[in-house]
Amino acid sequence: xxxxxxxxxxxxxxxxxxxxxxxxxxxxxxxxxxxxxxxxxxxxxxxxxxxxxxxxxxxxxxxxxxxxxxxxxxxxxxxxxxxxxxxxxxxxxxxxxxxxxxxxxxxxxxxxxx
Amino acid sequence: xxxxxxxxxxxxxxxxxxxxxxxxxxxxxxxxxxxxxxxxxxxxxxxxxxxxxxxxxxxxxxxxxxxxxxxxxxxxxxxxxxxxxxxxxxxxxxxxxxxxxxxxxxxxxxxxxxx
Numbered sequence: 188x189x190x191x192x193x194x195x196x197x198x199x200x201x202x203x204x205x206x207x208x209x210x211x212x213x214x215x216x217x218x219x220x221x222x223x224x225x226x227x228x229x230x231x232x233x234x235x236x237x238x239x240x241x242x243x244x245x246x247x248x249x250x251x252x253x254x255x256x257x258x259x260x261x262x263x264x265x266x267x268x269x270x271x272x273x274x275x276x277x278x279x280x281x282x283x284x285x286x287x288x289x290x291x292x293x294x295x296x297x298x299x300x301x
Numbered sequence: 302x303x304x305x306x307x308x309x310x311x312x313x314x315x316x317x318x319x320x321x322x323x324x325x326x327x328x329x330x331x332x333x334x335x336x337x338x339x340x341x342x343x344x345x346x347x348x349x350x351x352x353x354x355x356x357x358x359x360x361x362x363x364x365x366x367x368x369x370x371x372x373x374x375x376x377x378x379x380x381x382x383x384x385x386x387x388x389x390x391x392x393x394x395x396x397x398x399x400x401x402x403x404x405x406x407x408x409x410x411x412x413x414x415x416x
């Protein structure tokens with residue numbers, strides 16, 4: 188069965204520190220991978236996506252993610268976190284071989300300490 | 302402005318009373334989907350639609366119905382709501398790449414409470 192795992196339920200970092208949020212997937216086919224962010228009381232916003240090509244993808248708000256097929260991972264990174272980055276982050280995966288379904292991880296909540 | 306509009310934002314209802322949550326998008330997207338969000342479970346897909354008159358079940362379709370009579374609208378219907386359907390609901394739309402949603406635009410959400 189297809190699945191997306193975000194091992195960290197909650198992460199706390201200091202403002203200005205680097206950030207890495209983990210995402211692992213289990214998929215039989217080549218996956219399409221996404222990161223979304225949800226600010227409190229808001230809907231989700233797309234940060235970045237990987238469909239093909241360069242395995243290091245750049246997104247909005249200074250985020251990047253790297254697809255590592257050998258590790259089945261798509262970790263999200265940011266070199267210097269800002270207080271406004273505090274939010275819930277969701278990794279997601281889709282593939283046309285799954286009957287066009289689309290799966291989200293359970294999310295990682297990020298707290299930023301001043 | 303490109304957007305997905307859901308209504309209502311908040312709804313409290315009683316068990317068994319039929320309700321409809323509306324969803325409309327103005328981006329001419331073919332793909333639309335409904336999700337529910339529950340603490341610790343992330344977002345789970347209820348139904349999705351690849352195009353007009355084409356709908357399919359997601360992971361948690363029981364107790365829900367949808368229709369796609371027009372490209373822009375994708376209402377979610379709860380024929381007989383139960384308390385376990387208390388949740389935060391999101392509608393989303395997207396263009397597609399290889400039949401996969403290329404990047405969702407989400408509505409603002411509907412907070413449903415069934416008592």
